[in-house]
Amino acid sequence: MEAADLDQINTLLDTDSELRERIKDQVNEFDKKTRLMVATLNKIHFTPPDTISALLDTVKSVIVGCQSVTKGLAEIVPPNQFWRWKDMWSNSLKTAVFASVLVEYLSSGQLAGLQQVSDQLGMREEWKDRVSLTVEDYLHGVISVVNELSRLAVNSVTLGNFDQPIKISHFVKELFAGFSMLNLKNDTLRRRFDSLKYDMKKIEEVVYDVSLRKLATVPIVPST
Amino acid sequence: MEAADLDQINTLLDTDSELRERIKDQVNEFDKKTRLMVATLNKIHFTPPDTISALLDTVKSVIVGCQSVTKGLAEIVPPNQFWRWKDMWSNSLKTAVFASVLVEYLSSGQLAGLQQVSDQLGMREEWKDRVSLTVEDYLHGVISVVNELSRLAVNSVTLGNFDQPIKISHFVKELFAGFSMLNLKNDTLRRRFDSLKYDMKKIEEVVYDVSLRKLATVPIVPST
Amino acid sequence: MEAADLDQINTLLDTDSELRERIKDQVNEFDKKTRLMVATLNKIHFTPPDTISALLDTVKSVIVGCQSVTKGLAEIVPPNQFWRWKDMWSNSLKTAVFASVLVEYLSSGQLAGLQQVSDQLGMREEWKDRVSLTVEDYLHGVISVVNELSRLAVNSVTLGNFDQPIKISHFVKELFAGFSMLNLKNDTLRRRFDSLKYDMKKIEEVVYDVSLRKLATVPIVPST
Amino acid sequence: MEAADLDQINTLLDTDSELRERIKDQVNEFDKKTRLMVATLNKIHFTPPDTISALLDTVKSVIVGCQSVTKGLAEIVPPNQFWRWKDMWSNSLKTAVFASVLVEYLSSGQLAGLQQVSDQLGMREEWKDRVSLTVEDYLHGVISVVNELSRLAVNSVTLGNFDQPIKISHFVKELFAGFSMLNLKNDTLRRRFDSLKYDMKKIEEVVYDVSLRKLATVPIVPST
Amino acid sequence: MEAADLDQINTLLDTDSELRERIKDQVNEFDKKTRLMVATLNKIHFTPPDTISALLDTVKSVIVGCQSVTKGLAEIVPPNQFWRWKDMWSNSLKTAVFASVLVEYLSSGQLAGLQQVSDQLGMREEWKDRVSLTVEDYLHGVISVVNELSRLAVNSVTLGNFDQPIKISHFVKELFAGFSMLNLKNDTLRRRFDSLKYDMKKIEEVVYDVSLRKLATVPIVPST
Amino acid sequence: MEAADLDQINTLLDTDSELRERIKDQVNEFDKKTRLMVATLNKIHFTPPDTISALLDTVKSVIVGCQSVTKGLAEIVPPNQFWRWKDMWSNSLKTAVFASVLVEYLSSGQLAGLQQVSDQLGMREEWKDRVSLTVEDYLHGVISVVNELSRLAVNSVTLGNFDQPIKISHFVKELFAGFSMLNLKNDTLRRRFDSLKYDMKKIEEVVYDVSLRKLATVPIVPST
Amino acid sequence: MASSDQGQIRLAFQGFRDEIDAYNDRRERLIKASRDITNLSKKTIFLLHRLVLEGDASLDDKQLFTRAAKKGYEKLHQVQGIYATLKPELEGDRFWRYERQVSPGLQEYIEALSFAYYLEHGVLIPYNEVQKSISDAEGEPYFHLTVSDYLLGLSDLTGELMRFSISGLSRKGGRRKALEVCAFVRSCKADFERFTEHIRDLRKKQNVTNNSLEKIEDTVYAIAVRSSEYDLPPEMLDDIVATVSSQSNPGGGEDDL
Amino acid sequence: MASSDQGQIRLAFQGFRDEIDAYNDRRERLIKASRDITNLSKKTIFLLHRLVLEGDASLDDKQLFTRAAKKGYEKLHQVQGIYATLKPELEGDRFWRYERQVSPGLQEYIEALSFAYYLEHGVLIPYNEVQKSISDAEGEPYFHLTVSDYLLGLSDLTGELMRFSISGLSRKGGRRKALEVCAFVRSCKADFERFTEHIRDLRKKQNVTNNSLEKIEDTVYAIAVRSSEYDLPPEMLDDIVATVSSQSNPGGGEDDL
Ligand SMILES: [Mn+2]
Ligand SMILES: [Mn+2]
Incomplete structure (x- = not known):
């Protein structure tokens, strides 16, 4: 090989x-932030309703803090090389999505959409060939939320909140219907989607328990 | 090759x-002792509260018996070669840590610290280049305790002890929060830590079952 | 090479x-019989208690039928060559042990010992240099029974038989305590023994579900 | 499990x-001896013909020394368990066969038969359920001799001994013809036998080189 | 977990x-140096004898350069932790041993001993709990030299240097005899030692080709 | 599944x-015959030219004997299932092709074509969906012939036949050119074809040796 | 060697080259077609799950499942179309030559087809039905269906049924359906067991079936345990749960979250 | 949750489905194209070997090799045609998304191209030349060539050169050519060594290169050993061998076999 070629x-x-x-x-840097968010969000399982919004605010401010990381990445990654490097931060990003979607659900009962999460993390349209939120990463984050909600359904009841599981049940059923629309390959996403049915099952069981306990207190309208 | 070199x-x-x-x-020798401790500790799952302390005493005396092994190792291992040979006894040591930490929890409800366990097993500061308890081995032992406690939560209820799961839930929650802040790079340790989530979920479900049926009251713990 | 040597x-x-x-x-031949036994025993999971004994009788007669195989082997295998050929029938034999031990448990609630199983399969003391039941093969068969019982505990409850899991739990607990004292060097055996913990946990959870809901009463057994 | 059973x-x-x-x-112990024999026999490749017989005597005395090992094994191995344990010493035994057959060839030009080698190693008919020389191990040893002879053919020429390759060629040809008639099912043995072709080719090339340069005369052997 | 413990x-x-x-x-840093040495030493296969010593001098100076690395390691590695970290630099060190031993052979025809290599690489006795050259790593390096010499024997002949293979043959024969007496338990080392036979055969065939054609005379060395 | 379906x-x-x-x-049956042919053909390497034709006749009669096997197969294999079962006899068939092609070359100096070999083995056009000779199997047999011819080139010289290698050289070169025309995948055929070049190289070396030795005896016509 | 021989050798090898090239080209075409078939079949399986799950309050189970099956069959017509075009590639003794290229896609197709068939009929699709589905209008098979592909394709069905039963739990009637599937998969497992002796790959797949069955059994167990606490018939319990749970969801309860 | 939300979720997932389907479809197309490219490239390599070996008495080495290279380039035009059609599939940031599907065929193409280039020029094809070959007439690349694919493709060349040098031994001038190839592969090995630090797969391929090099060295060694017995220049030895050997073959010597 020519010396010039070698050098090039x-x-x-x-x-x-x-x-x-x-x-x-x-x-x-990103990992530090996501670790902190996860540790904070872990407290939702034993936090009474009245103090939960303060907890969510803490997490929101860390999410905003992630914007400096996405910006940092956008400045480093060369044009068009998004897919080359994304695996390096994919895990952190999925966790950030998880945090963002969970916080939104706990705040408003709504599913934060891909665009909304992407915006929250400070991603810009013009960076999309360097840093962006892919459908796969977004969906991974959403699945993690469902995993967490099945745990929350259980713990809410322990905390005396009997409505939460029923709300979660409706939300998760919708999400599951959404996931069912996808044609997935035998990859991680497929495997994780497959596990969602167990979360649904768990939530259903809590709803079942709670509904039948409510029997004593709520007047029954005969089903049609 | 010179004959002298060869001989050397x-x-x-x-x-x-x-x-x-x-x-x-x-x-x-070490294995015999740890096997005995594990077999004895296995009985906690079907031992009524009033006889448990006798059972723990038996284990404690075996733990003390392990001191002769650590002493034996310290006498055999050449100076500076701790890291060369430690893998040979690492599994036994992790099990001893497990026993020590579990006994302490069942006796006092406290987490035995690394130094405390190390002392109990008779390790001396001056042996540290031959025999000592590493952070990793200690943490492995602690994780095994959590695995066992999720099983204990279930079996306590069967035995009619409805407060135990609530206590366990509190202890494990604290531990989990602690672990969450660790920057675990070590692969096995991280994977085992991730598995703690399942134990925690199981314990939370037991607490749920107990509280749903009002078999015990779960105190609302202010989040820290 | 000499022609005579070559011929020899x-x-x-x-x-x-x-x-x-x-x-x-x-x-x-052996495999045909063990396949038949396994297929028949598979039905215990959905057979109501009152017809189970007929099912067990069918299996018992196949076990007796295995005696012609062990006899056949004893006639074929040359003296002293037991260890040379045993791997060929080891899997079939383990399955036969499994069937024999499971049938005995379901009939009498007892563990069939090595000698008892060996007799049932028609092995004779004087064949021991050609055909015999080794400790390892016996233990493998016993472990398979435990695997099956954890599944049975689950399915019994589905069938409305709430006492079965409690009996199984007691039986497996004893077995597990016994195994814990064995000094297992054999790698496969040790790994399979380690897997018993999962079966035991599963059985304990069934017992938990049953006792929590007061579907059956769990007697407090004084620890031995 | 009954305590008695467990103890047993x-x-x-x-x-x-x-x-x-x-x-x-x-x-x-066996390994030490075979290591010594191999190291000594390695010298045949650079030992002039006149001192080779002293070298062979040294090896012969080590072969005799192996008798204490076979005796030792016969005393330890329980009756009928030959096939259980033989894999432990199989490699050493194959090497001893190699030494014995090679020494015989270099001394007399003959192939030592299975019985002869077995006797040399001190095996007795009455031990056959504990220690004996199987056909497979014998054949492995013989194949190793051929591997070594192809090397010897090369080195003999270097030492100026141009007749040796011709003798070796004749010996190996006979052996190969013998092996060809064996119905080898055993996989390792068949693979090693197949490798003999390379040794034979090598030896034939040495004979070719020698005869092309008229360094020795190759007698035309009538085909058998 | 106590906050203090956690911090610790x-x-x-x-x-x-x-x-x-x-x-x-x-x-x-170490790798850069060893890569450079390997690249330079690779040229011995096509460098005429008269310029080889300049080439060796280049390598020698890089070997000396490695002393800064061993010094650097000695300063970083905590006391007593040699065996904990050594695997990280073991491959580089084996390559450095290879270079050092090969250079010594090509310069003086001698085998550089463990101590000599250790000194050349700047290791000091007082560092032995942090950085030192183990027997295993030394032997690995030596075996690599033999692998390289068998290739050199071939290429020397191509370059018209017919004496080199004879010298190499003598050197390797001695080395091989030495190795044969070692009681190698270490699996990798034993496997690599076994592979030496192929190198030796190859070298012997080169010597054969050269001596058959009387391109050089092979001195008859009395066996030791 | 319906009983009828199961039975079907x-x-x-x-x-x-x-x-x-x-x-x-x-x-x-086939294997017995091919073993015999291979053992007989192995003698060509040390059979003087005048007795070779008797040897070839022996082999020819065994080839004819193979026709009963191909007939037997054609009667057993169901229509259209040739490719389902052919792997079972593929190795034997390749060896038979080897024998047939080698015998033809030694008899007439010609390459026996696929059809010719197929006919010799008694295959009939109307069986081609049950038993037939595929291109791959034929080519494997031909490659084996080349492997054998490189050995024969060497041994012919030893037997004093200096023309044989030159004839072989021409034949093999033609064959190699033929093989070069094929677009092979990375399969066994490709690997075996790859090895042909070493046979060619060996034959070339013999031709080189022989030609230059002939120098002394044959008058040289200056090349143009 | 005469130069005419040289020509002959060359000629012979030219023939070999054509034969080998033709084989490789056909093999490539079949691999590509097989990938397409696999993809279409997988999509059909997702479609079936989706149709069943989405439900439609106006349909009962039988109607719902039949409709889903019909749509599944429709989608699988595309696969059958591909097989029709492959007929000449797999004629005569060729099928067995290219079996390894054809099998993966074929098994995936059988998995999808048998899922649709189970939804419609509640039984395993018979061998003859599968063969008919890959035959032309005159009943002439595009190629001969092997028992091995048939069974291996069916074996994969149990995994889909496991998903179907567990994720259908929250559907009205889902609990009852899970019981049915449990019994059905048990009988599949028993039926297949007889064939593992002959088909090695089936033995491996039986392990998957066993795992699926255990998951279904665990599900059915959970249903039994929970309903056993109450002295009401299961259908009534279901109704109560549905009522309470829908009362708690009057168009979004975000306010008190 | 409001039913309008339900609609939104469904809508969002419809978008995801389209995106995922589009990805999978494109991935399939690229896998198929990559298989075709691999096959064409492999055939080109066989063609080059064949052309070199068949020779032609009327041509000297340089002419012969150049002619072979030209025919090789011609065949590779087909590959370049495929890449031209793939341009839109790999635009912008897509190349890196589908890199794993593209690389295998691309490396095989580079192996074939560099073999032809070596025959013509006797050197390694430069990076820019490879990039140019997969660019349109205006020099606009169909996609950006990565250093990794370039080097990994070149690394495979050494194996072909080993075949080329050993099977060419009996050609006139083959011995001299083997010496040249030996030196060339040595320099390849040395050049590549510098890059193994960065490209992990290259380290594995270097082992293959080392093996090939040793085979060439053994060949060159055998030539040196045999000719060293005679005190004549190598070319003259070659001529003698050719003469004697052709004399022994006057149109078939079957008679005395
Ligand atoms: Mn599936
Ligand atoms: Mn290649």
Whole structure:
């Protein structure tokens, strides 16, 4: 190989390694934030309704804090190389989606859409060939929310909140119907979607228990 | 190869294999003790509260018995070679940690710290280049305790002890929150930590069952 | 190579391959019987208590039928060559042990011992250099029974038989305590033994469900 | 599990592991001897013809020394358990066969038969349920001799001994013809036999080189 | 978990991962040097005898350069933790041993001993609980040299240097005889040693080709 | 599944197993014949030219004997199922092709074509959906012939036949050119074709040696 | 060797080359077609799950399942169309030559087809029905269906039935359906067991079936346990749950979250 | 949850379904195209070997090799045609999304192209030349060539050169060519070594290169050993061998076999 060619190639490869290091730094930063969000959100299971909104505010401010990371990544990643590097931060991003969607559900009872989450994390349309939120990562985050909600359904009852499981049940059923519309390959997303039915089953059981206990207190309207 | 060099190399190789044999003997001894502790601790799942303290005393005396093994190892392992041989007894040691931490929890409701466990097993500061308790092994032992406690929560209810799951739930919640803040890079440890979620869910479900049926009251713990 | 030597060697090699064929025939016979037993025993999961004893009788007669196979093997295998060929029928034998031990448990609630199973399968003391039941194979069969019982605990409840899981739990607890004291070096056996913990947990959870709902009463057994 | 049964099983398991240890000791002893024989026989490749017989005498005395090992094994292995344990010393035994057959060839130009080798290693007919030389192990040893002879053919020429390759070629041809008639089912043995073709080709090439340069005359052997 | 305990554990975990990073930096440095040595030594296969010594001088200076790495490691690795971290640089070190032993052979025809190599790489006795050269790593390096010499024997002949293979043959024969007496338990080392036979055969065939054609004379070395 | 369906399927599967057994019997018969042919053909390497034709006649009669096997197979294999079962006899058939092609070459210097070999083995056009000779199997046989011819080139010289290698060289070169025309996948055929170049190389070396030795005896016509 | 021989060898190998190229080309075409078939079949399976789950208050189970099955069959017509075009590729003894390329897609197709068939009829699709589905209008098969592909395709069905039964739990009547599926999968497992002796891959797949069955059994168990606490017939319990749960959801209860 | 939300969720997931289906469809198309490219490239490599080996008495090495290379380039035009049609599939950030589907065929193409280039020029094809070959007439790349694919494709070339040098031994001038190839593959090995640090797969392929190199070295060794017995220049030895060997073959010597 000509010396010039050798040098050219070497330069390209060195640039890539350096790039990888710089992305890794951002990802470490991202990880710290997501760890904090997860640890905070873990408290929803034993926080009484009246103090929950303060807890959610804490998480919201960390989500906003993630915007500096996405910005950092957008500045580092070269044009069109989004898919080359995304695996490096994919796990952190899925966790951030989880946090964002869960917070939104607990605040408003709504599903935060992909665009909404993407905006919250500070992603911009013009970065989409460098940093963006893919459908897969978004869906992974949503599935994690369902996993968490089945746990929340149980713990709400322990905390004396008997309506929560029924609301969760309706929300999760809708989501499950949504997921059923997808033609998935045998990949992680498929495997995780497959596990959703157990969450639904668990939630159903809580609804069943709660409904029949309510029997004593609520007047029954005969079903038609 | 010079004859002298050859002899020297052969001596080194032979010393090592002899050493390995002697350590293996100690580990066999260690294994006998840990097997006994595990078998005894297995009875907590069907022992009524009033006889449990006798059972724990039996285990405590075996833990003290382990001190002869750690002493034996400290005498055999050459200076500075702790990290060379530790894998040979690591499994036994993790089990001993498990026993020690579980006994302490069942006795006092407290988490035995690394130093406390290390002392109980007779480890001395001056042996640290030959025998000592690493953070990783300690954490492995603690995780095994959580695995066991989720089983205990279930069996306590069967035995009619409805308060136990609530206590366990509180203890595990604290532990889990602690672990969440650790920056675990170690792969096995991280995977085992991730598995704690299942134990926690199981315990929460037991608490749910108990509280739903008003078999015990779950105190609302202010989130920390 | 001398012609005579060659002939002798060829004779030895041919004898061996012929022997292998004849053993294989017996093993095929054995397999047919064990497949039949497994298929029949599979029905315990949905057979109501009152017809189960007829089902067990069917299996018992197949177990007796296995005696012709062990006899056949004892006639084929040359003296002293038990350990040479045993791997060929080891799997079938483990399954036969499984059937025998499971039938005994379902009939009498007792554990059939090694000698008892060996007798049932028609093994004779004087064949021990050709055909016999090793400790390892016996233990493998017993472990398979526990695997099956954890499934049975679940299905019994579905059938409305709430006492079965409690009996099973008691039986498995004893067995597990016994196994815990064994010094298992054999890797497969140890791994399978370790898996028993999952069966035990599952059974304990069934007992929990039953007792929590007061569908049956769990007697407090004083720990031994 | 009944306590008596348990004890019996534990005794059986312990006896086995102790036995294994004792056999391992004998095998270590055996290995030392075979290592010495291999190291000594390695010198045939650069030993001039006149000193070779002294070298062979050294090896012969080590072969005789192996008799104490076979005796040791015969005393340890329980009746009828030859096939259970033989894999532990099979490799050492194959090497001893190799040494014995190679020494015989270099001394007399003859192939030592299975019985002859078995006698040399001190095996007795009455031990056959504990220690004996199987056809397979014998054949493995013989194949190793051929591997070594192809190397010897090369090195003899370097030493100026141009007749040796011709003698070796004749010996190996006969052996190969013999092997060709064997109905080898055994996989390893068949694979090793197939590899003999390469040795034979190599030897034929040496004979070719020697005859092309008229360094020795190759007698035309009438085909048999 | 107590906050203090948690902090202590986190500090320990963080220290370790930081340490790992710093060692990795040194190992990268080490790798650069060993890659350079390997690249340079690769040229011996097509370098005429008169320019080879200049080539060796280049490598020698890189070997000396490795002393800064071993020094760097000695400063980083905490006391007594040699065996904990050594796997990180083990491959680089084996390559450095390879270079050092090969250079010594090509310069003086001698085998560089463990101590000599250790000194060349700047290791000091007082570092032995942090950085040192183990017997195993030394032997791995030596075996790699033999692998390389068999290739060199071939390529020397192509370059018209007919004496080189004869020298190599003598050197390797001695080495092989030495190795044969070692009691290698270590699996990788034993497997690599077994592979030496192929190298030796290859070298012997080159010597055969050369001596058959009287391109060089092979001295008859009296066997030792 | 309906009982009738079950029975239907069972019948189909049983027929297949029986078929497999019957084919296996034929293949055993085939194997005996091919073993005999290979053993006989092995003698060509040390048979003087004047007795070779008797040797070839022996082989020819065994080839004819193979016709009963192909007939047997054609009677057993169901219509259109050739490709289902052919792997069972493929190895034997390749060896038969080898024998047939080698005999033809040694008799007439010609390559026996696929059709010719197919006819010799008694295959009939109307069987082609049950038993036939595929291109792949034919080519495998031809490659084996080349492997053997490179050995024959060497041994012919030893036997004093200096023309043989040159004839072989021409024949093999033609064959190699033929093989080069094929677009092979990365399968066994490709791997075996890849090895042909080493046979060619070996034959070339013999031709080189022989040609230059002939120098002394044959008058040289200067090349143009 | 005469130069005419050289020509002959060359000629022979030219023939071999054509034969080998033709084989490889056909193999490629079949691999590609098989990938398409796999994809279509997988999509059909998703479609069936979706149709069943979405439900329609106006239909009872039988109507709902039949409608889903019909739509499934429709989608599978595309696969059958591909097989029709492959007929010449797999004629005579060719099928067995390319079996390894054809099997994966075929088994996936049988899995999808048998799922639709189960929804419509509640039984395993018979061998002859599968063969008929890959035959032309005159009943001439596009190729011969092997028992092995038939059984291996059916074996995969149990996994889909497991999903169907568990995710259908919250449907009205889902609990009863789970009981039915449990019994059905049990009988599949028993039927298949007889064939594992002959078909090695089926033995591996039986393990998957066993796992699926255990998951269904656990589900059915949970139903039994929970309803056993109450002294009311299961259908009535279902109605109560439905009522209470719908009362709690008067168009969004976000306010008190 | 308001039923309008239900509609929104459904709508959102419809979008996801379309996106996922589009991805899978494109992925399938690329896998199929990649298989075709691999096949064409492999055939080109066989073609090059064949053309070189068949030779032609009227051409010298340079002419022969150049002619072979030209025919190779011609065949590879088909591959370039496929890449041209794939341009829209791999536009913008898509290339990296589908890299794993594209790489195998691309590396095989580079192996074939670099073999032809070596025959013509005797050197490694530069990166820019490869990129140019998969660009349109205006020099606009169909997609960006990665360094990794470039190097991994080149690395495979050494195996073909090993075949080329050993099976070419009996050609006139084959011995000299083997020496050249030996030196060339040595320099390839040395050049690639620098990059193994960055490209993990290259490290594995270097082992293959090492094996190929040793085979070539053994060949070159055998040539040196045999010719060293004679005190004549190698070319003259070659001529003698050719003469003697052709004399022994006057149109078939079957008679005395
Ligand atoms: Mn499926
Ligand atoms: Mn290639």
